[in-house]
Amino acid sequence: MTCLEMICAFVYRWQTLIAGLLALLAALAALRPVHKQLALQRAQSSVMVRETIGHMIQQLDAHRARVDEIMSKRLTSIQTSIHHIQTHGPASFDMDMWAEEQNREFGTADADLKTLFATAQDVEAIEREKAALLASVDSLTDSLWDIWKPEDESRFPENYEWTDDERAAAHTRSREAEKEIEPKADAVSTAVWKLRDAYAAQRAGLVKRLRVIDDGLLTH
Numbered sequence: 001m002t003c004l005e006m007i008c009a010f011v012y013r014w015q016t017l018i019a020g021l022l023a024l025l026a027a028l029a030a031l032r033p034v035h036k037q038l039a040l041q042r043a044q045s046s047v048m049v050r051e052t053i054g055h056m057i058q059q060l061d062a063h064r065a066r067v068d069e070i071m072s073k074r075l076t077s078i079q080t081s082i083h084h085i086q087t088h089g090p091a092s093f094d095m096d097m098w099a100e101e102q103n104r105e106f107g108t109a110d111a112d113l114k115t116l117f118a119t120a121q122d123v124e125a126i127e128r129e130k131a132a133l134l135a136s137v138d139s140l141t142d143s144l145w146d147i148w149k150p151e152d153e154s155r156f157p158e159n160y161e162w163t164d165d166e167r168a169a170a171h172t173r174s175r176e177a178e179k180e181i182e183p184k185a186d187a188v189s190t191a192v193w194k195l196r197d198a199y200a201a202q203r204a205g206l207v208k209r210l211r212v213i214d215d216g217l218l219t220h
Helices: 003-088 095-116 124-155 166-218
Strands: none
Touching: 003 095, 003 124, 003 166, 095 124
């Protein structure tokens, strides 16, 4: 058998395998641009996710700063007043007028916080601390109003029409409420710090995700 005949016989016997190999090589060659396209799409998706996470971090920072803006001065003011009362005694302080002013201040804070919190639905940990802060502010404003209420009734009796017993109960409640201000102010302060911590924890998690995305983009 000649060399040519041997080659023809080999090709005849293995033509199916050879055809399969050629088809596989052709398929692999065709997959290269597809693989590049998929890699490009993954990179574009990562960039979009990165941008979204960046916006989330900016929002967290803005909300944390806004909470500080709403609460810091008010907490400093009420805590300074509490210290003054403790140092110089209740007689040195117009408790009724002070309670009315603080009730108005923390009522405004409550409204501002609710407006701020309505602009974003955050993770459960942050939402839980938001609710706790609002509850503590509401509780404080209630006690401040209870202190002021007898004075308000004396100025605007037509709005109340209390009986003598109701008036006496309001005065008793006013004295009780004075004792609640310090622990309730402390509760508000604690709630603010817990919310700040929740914002910080969420921010740290988002920054970690950014680093993972950045590492993935650098390796491709």
